[in-house]
Amino acid sequence: METGRRSRTASFGDSHGELEDIPLDSSGGTAVQAQAQPTSSSTKWRVLCCMLLNFTNGVNDSAPGPLIPYLEKYYNIGYAVVSIIFLSNALGFIFAATISNRLYSLLGRRGVVILSPLLMVIGYSLIIPALPYPVINIAFFINGVGMALGLAQINTFCASLPTGSANVLGLVHGAYGIGATIAPLAATSMVGKGVRWSFFYAIPMVMAVWNMGFAGWCFRTLPEDVPAGADEPSEDPAAREEEEIKRKKVTWEAAKHKVTILTALFIFAYQGAEVSIGGWTVSFLISARKGDPQSIGYVASGFWGGITLGRFLLTPFVPRLGGERIFVFCLTFLAIIFEVLVWTIPNVVSNAVSVSLVGLALGPLYPCVVTTLTKLLPRRLHFTSLALMSALGSSGGAMAPFTTGLLAQVKGAGVLHPVACALMGAMCVCWWGLPKIEKRRV
Numbered sequence: 001m002e003t004g005r006r007s008r009t010a011s012f013g014d015s016h017g018e019l020e021d022i023p024l025d026s027s028g029g030t031a032v033q034a035q036a037q038p039t040s041s042s043t044k045w046r047v048l049c050c051m052l053l054n055f056t057n058g059v060n061d062s063a064p065g066p067l068i069p070y071l072e073k074y075y076n077i078g079y080a081v082v083s084i085i086f087l088s089n090a091l092g093f094i095f096a097a098t099i100s101n102r103l104y105s106l107l108g109r110r111g112v113v114i115l116s117p118l119l120m121v122i123g124y125s126l127i128i129p130a131l132p133y134p135v136i137n138i139a140f141f142i143n144g145v146g147m148a149l150g151l152a153q154i155n156t157f158c159a160s161l162p163t164g165s166a167n168v169l170g171l172v173h174g175a176y177g178i179g180a181t182i183a184p185l186a187a188t189s190m191v192g193k194g195v196r197w198s199f200f201y202a203i204p205m206v207m208a209v210w211n212m213g214f215a216g217w218c219f220r221t222l223p224e225d226v227p228a229g230a231d232e233p234s235e236d237p238a239a240r241e242e243e244e245i246k247r248k249k250v251t252w253e254a255a256k257h258k259v260t261i262l263t264a265l266f267i268f269a270y271q272g273a274e275v276s277i278g279g280w281t282v283s284f285l286i287s288a289r290k291g292d293p294q295s296i297g298y299v300a301s302g303f304w305g306g307i308t309l310g311r312f313l314l315t316p317f318v319p320r321l322g323g324e325r326i327f328v329f330c331l332t333f334l335a336i337i338f339e340v341l342v343w344t345i346p347n348v349v350s351n352a353v354s355v356s357l358v359g360l361a362l363g364p365l366y367p368c369v370v371t372t373l374t375k376l377l378p379r380r381l382h383f384t385s386l387a388l389m390s391a392l393g394s395s396g397g398a399m400a401p402f403t404t405g406l407l408a409q410v411k412g413a414g415v416l417h418p419v420a421c422a423l424m425g426a427m428c429v430c431w432w433g434l435p436k437i438e439k440r441r442v
Contacts, residue, residue, distance in 0.1 A: 042218075043161070047168055049211075049218040050154045051175035053116065056207045057147050058179025060120070061397070062304050063200060065279045066188045066297030069286060070197040075133045079283070079413070083405020086279070088137040090398030092144020097391030100152055101251060101384065109153055110219040116150030117211040119143070124205035130198040148394060152387040159374040159382060169367035170315030177308030177363060180278065181301050188297030254384035259376045259434065263369055263385075266430040267393025270365055272400025273423040276416060277339070278303050279401045281355055284413040289348045296348070302356040310363020324368040328431050335361035336424050343417035365427075375437050396423075 064071075064085060071082050103112055119142050126139035158168045187200045254260050282300050285291040291299075310331075318327050338361065341354040370386065377385055400423060407415040 045218045046157065047161075047172065049113070049215050050158060050172045052207070052214065053113065053150050053211055054154055054172050054176040055179035056117070056120070056204055056211060057151065058176035058181075058304070059183040059204045059207065060143060060147065060179075061176075061275060062180035062183045062278050062300060063187050063204075065282050065300040066184045067191065067197045067200065068279065068283055069293050070191050074130065074197060077133065078409055079405045080409035081133075083402045083408075084137055085140045086275070086398040086400075086402040086405070088140040088398075089144040089147075090395040090402070092141040092146075093148040093391045093394040093398065095141075096145045096148030096152075097387060100149060100387045100391075103149065104153075104383070109157065110216065112149050113153050113215040113219055114212055116146045116153070117208040117215065119146030119149070120208040121205055121212070122146075124201045124208065127201045128198050128205065130196060144394070144398070148391055151390045151394070152383070155370050155386045155390060156383045159370055159386065160379075167316060169370050170311050170364070173367050174308055174311035174315075174363075177304055177311050180304035181308050184282075184297055184300035184304065188294070188301075192294040192297075251384050254377075254381040255388055257377065257381065257385065259373060260381070260385040260388055262430045262433050263373045264389040264392040266369055266427050267366070267389050268396030268399075269423040269426040269430065270362070270369070271393045271397030273335075273420045273427070274307070274362055275397040276401045276404050276423070277355065277358060277420055280404050280408065280413055280416045281342075283408070284416050285348060285351060287413045289346065289351065291348050299348075299352045299355060302352055303359040306356040306359025306361075307363040308359075310360045311367065314360075315364045315367055318364065318368060323437070324372045325431070325434075325436065328365055328368050329428065331361045331365060332424055332427050332431070336421055339417060339420050339424070343414070343421075372434065372437065376435060 068082055071085075072078065075082075100112075103115065107115065123139040123141075123143035123146065126135055126142070130136075154172060155169070158172050161168055183200075183204075186203060187197075190200050191197050278300055281303060282291075282293075282297055285296045285299060286293055314331075318324055321327050321330075335358050338354045338357040342351045342358070345351065345354070369389075373385060373389065374382055400419065404416055404419050407419070
């Protein structure tokens, strides 16, 4: 049994050469079970599954942008009230962060990646009938929980691959961008033909049902690994108590680590800017640029399409352009410039092009941050740190658009641009505070 555990660890290589070795416990076993990739074929299926899960996340995140004007009309509400859906989503991510470790320990990775789309199916089933607005917010909360649980597993699994983890993360988060690009096109087309806004969510609901079955099949042979810092469950009450203490110790160690804090704050600002731009640009172009609601919704697809192209086309060039540190600084600066152009040039066509370029610049940043975190932290902290980063980051993807909606109620949708620029400036500050990645000496 011990030999098996050691062999799984040995096959789990460090593709970057910068991560610490996996620590051993007092009995000679690994303190964190290897996240095995039994065969290259099974790994490819799991990566594809992660891409489909994240594709659905992208559809879910980008749909509110073109649908917000129709929600406002259907429920007779304003910017401030409609933006509560973003807040509900944020609360779902925060709640997921409090239960992710426990669920991971009880269900293993396979159980969590099945539970994630199941929760989203429940959420969509509440949205499709267009129930009273408070119920819609409950649905967005449930979706937030489901997305957060799945996203933590996606990031951890892909970042732990023995080779090509950065490129795989680029593909997986590129799939998010594809979903986010397609959703506004489909939503705008449907509501433009008189279909009720809520019926759009039948599309991601079907995807989530498929994802449940596909995830269960793809991860069926993966060892049911437990959170870092805990060994296999014991029947001895004293041993279980000791395992719980270890689990809490690792969680606290990850939560107070400088790298976890700064990357989480970076992703908080990043997703805040990303979802605010994707969610409120359409409303801005309708109110400030007098765009046609039945066609201007396609601009949101241009933004998410830019993110997709950035992740697929630019991420592979990170090593050639000075590494993640310089790359992220340059792209964030470019995104700020293009966002200012949207803010200051009163032309719909120019705004649409600039918004797409903002997306292109922002696209590679998320996978770059995940890769950087895995290089700077010991492997035993990866799952907890990525879960905290995802939770806080995705909370930013809800809190920022919610705040933008409150301000827009008073000052108009144009407040989007100073909010987005401020958030991108905060990203630069957080990135500057991260330690430099040093190669481990052999």
